[in-house]
Structures are given as structure tokens and as C-alpha cells.
Amino acid sequence: MTSMTQGFSIVESPRSRSWNGVLADVWTVQARQGAAGEYLSSHPRLFVVLEESQPRSLSIGEKPMTFQEAGRLSYIPAGHRIWSHVSHQTGLMHLDLHFDLSTLVARLPGNLDVQRLSTPRLMFENNRVLMLARMLAAECIKPSLHDLYGEGLMSALLAELFQIKAESSRGNGALNAHRLRHVTEFIEANCLRSIKLQELADLVGLSQSYFSSAFKASTGMAPHQWQMKARIEQVKHHLLLPGANLAHIAGATGFADQAHMTRVFKHVVGVTPAAWLRAQPIRQ
DNA sequence: ACTGTTGAATGCGTACGCTG
DNA sequence: CAGCGTACGCATTCAACAGT
Numbered sequence: 001m002t003s004m005t006q007g008f009s010i011v012e013s014p015r016s017r018s019w020n021g022v023l024a025d026v027w028t029v030q031a032r033q034g035a036a037g038e039y040l041s042s043h044p045r046l047f048v049v050l051e052e053s054q055p056r057s058l059s060i061g062e063k064p065m066t067f068q069e070a071g072r073l074s075y076i077p078a079g080h081r082i083w084s085h086v087s088h089q090t091g092l093m094h095l096d097l098h099f100d101l102s103t104l105v106a107r108l109p110g111n112l113d114v115q116r117l118s119t120p121r122l123m124f125e126n127n128r129v130l131m132l133a134r135m136l137a138a139e140c141i142k143p144s145l146h147d148l149y150g151e152g153l154m155s156a157l158l159a160e161l162f163q164i165k166a167e168s169s170r171g172n173g174a175l176n177a178h179r180l181r182h183v184t185e186f187i188e189a190n191c192l193r194s195i196k197l198q199e200l201a202d203l204v205g206l207s208q209s210y211f212s213s214a215f216k217a218s219t220g221m222a223p224h225q226w227q228m229k230a231r232i233e234q235v236k237h238h239l240l241l242p243g244a245n246l247a248h249i250a251g252a253t254g255f256a257d258q259a260h261m262t263r264v265f266k267h268v269v270g271v272t273p274a275a276w277l278r279a280q281p282i283r284q
Numbered sequence: 285a286c287t288g289t290t291g292a293a294t295g296c297g298t299a300c301g302c303t304g
Numbered sequence: 305c306a307g308c309g310t311a312c313g314c315a316t317t318c319a320a321c322a323g324t
Contacts, residue, residue, distance in 0.1 A: 196314090209290075223315085273306090
């Protein structure tokens with residue numbers, strides 16, 4: 001994102017995390033009277049004011065300014081320039097979510113409303129999104145639970161923000177609950193070694209190609225993708241250990257080499273392992 | 285209608301070599 | 305060490321079909 005600001009000073013350096021390919025930053029800044037900013041990003045983003053002592057105005061293109069106050073949300077599509085202006089001195093804490101379009105499309109094929117993605121929404125209210133944003137911000141400031149927690153919150157926020165509806169025709173071609181549990185438990189227990197599709201199909205007594213499509217109908221993910229996701233969770237765990245070395249972690253988590261692990265990691269998480277690690281708060 | 289199989293076409297993961 | 309490019313083989317998807 002490119003920005004030009006004047007009159008803002010950073011009170012605390014931004015706290016960043018990344019979940020599901022979405023980068024989350026919590027900023028605490030002080031703005032003096034007349035402070036102004038201009039922002040442009042190639043990625044869509046959501047701006048949430050968590051705390052503010054004085055409202056400030058926001059404008060986009062030729063549209064009139066609207067006041068941004070705590071608890072209000074602004075969605076800015078990729079490539080839209082916005083301006084902000086502060087009329088009175090104020091302290092401000094806000095959460096910025098930067099969405100990677102290709103990751104969103106890959107995760108939600110056919111479910112994203114392109115019209116909704118490309119329409120700016122300034123200063124709207126949505127209590128569900130706000131509540132989820134506050135919980136995500138709390139995790140950025142002070143991580144307390146496993147990444148699964150943040151991923152779940154982020155998924156819920158995406159579903160609400162982009163109004164992603166439930167699949168209407170579930171059940172045709174999907175695995176039953178018993179088979180699905182059996183297979184997913186097997187994958188998670190064996191994710192560090194190479195699992196053949198035929199092995200999984202045999203496990204539930206189905207043909208290879210039918211099993212593959214039934215698994216995807218049940219989980220939204222191909223069996224191999226599911227295994228890669230399970231492996232990446234192991235990689236994240238290893239990265240947080242002191243003295244982490246990518247080549248060593250790749251070997252320990254079943255990847256052929258560091259290059260392979262980096263590509264899969266970027267595909268699943270949205271950023272490379274080194275970038276992900278840099279975005280993690282320093283742990284004691 | 286639903287569950288499952290088969291086989292061909294297509295897509296993607298993997299291994300390896302390379303660069304900075 | 306981190307990341308990119310490419311070729312090959314396996315995984316996945318799809319259409320047509322069979323059995324219940």
C-alpha cells in the first residue's frame with residue numbers, strides 16, 4: 001500500500017498477524033488537528049476503527065466526506081484512492097485487514113460476489129464483523145490461542161463481509177460423516193509422509209476418482225490439499241521454535257526440500273515462511 | 285434418484301537446477 | 305539461505321454409464 005500522511009505520529013509500532021492469506025495490522029496513532037492522509041493499495045482492505053476520541057472524515061473519489069467513528073467499518077476495493085482528514089486532535093487505534101484477491105478466489109471458488117468485492121463501503125455498520133474484528137485485533141496485540149482460532153475468526157469475518165452463502169446442494173456425492181472423520185483423522189496422523197490417493201480410497205472402500213470428488217464435495221478441499229494444510233500447521237509450529245532453519249523444517253515435515261515447502265506454504269498461507277515468521281509477535 | 289465405476293483430459297505437486 | 309523456473313508424473317475433474 002502507498003500512503004502520504006501528515007500530522008499523524010505512531011504511538012506504538014503496528015502489531016501484525018496473517019491468517020488465511022489476510023494480513024491484519026493493529027495501529028495505535030496520535031493525530032494532531034488538521035492531520036490528513038492519502039492512501040492507495042493494489043489489494044482490497046477493511047479499515048476498522050477500534051478506539052477514537054474524535055471522529056475524522058473519510059472520502060473516496062468525488063464522493064462527499066463521511067465521518068469515521070469508533071465501531072464503524074470501511075471497505076475499500078483494490079485500486080481506490082481514499083483521503084482522510086482530522087479536524088481535532090485525537091488518539092486512534094485501528095485494525096487494517098489487507099485481502100489477497102487471488103487467495104480469496106482460490107479459497108472460495110464460485111462463492112465470491114465480484115460486485116460486492118469491487119464496491120466501496122464507507123462507514124457502514126455491521127456488529128458481527130465488528131465483533132470478529134475486535135477479537136482478531138486482540139489476537140494481534142496479544143496472541144493467546146492456536147492459529148486455528150484466528151483462522152476461524154477470519155473465515156467467519158470473510159463470510160459475513162462478503163455475504164458468502166451456504167452451499168445449496170450439499171449431500172450429493174459427499175462422504176458420510178463416519179467415512180469423512182475416518183479419512184481426515186488418518187491424514188492428520190500421517191501427514192508428514194507421502195499418502196497415496198489410492199491408500200485413502202481403500203481406507204473407505206471407494207474408487208480413487210470417486211473418493212477424490214466425494215472428499216472435495218464434503219470438505220471443499222481435495223485430499224492432497226487437506227494433507228498440505230495439515231503439514232503447514234506443523235511447519236508453523238516448527239518455525240516458532242528457537243533456531244528454526246527452513247531446510248531443516250522442510251525435512252522434518254515431509255517436504256522434498258526447502259523450495260517445495262516454501263511454495264506450498266505461500267500457496268496455503270498467502271506469504272512465504274520467512275514473511276510469516278516476521279509477522280509473528282516476538283514470544284518470550 | 286442416488287451411489288458408484290471407468291477412462292480420458294487437464295491441472296497441479298514434486299524434484300531438480302538455478303539465481304541473487 | 306530464500307526463492308524462482310521448468311519438466312514430468314501423479315492427482316483431480318468430468319462425462320458417460322451401470323447397478324440398486
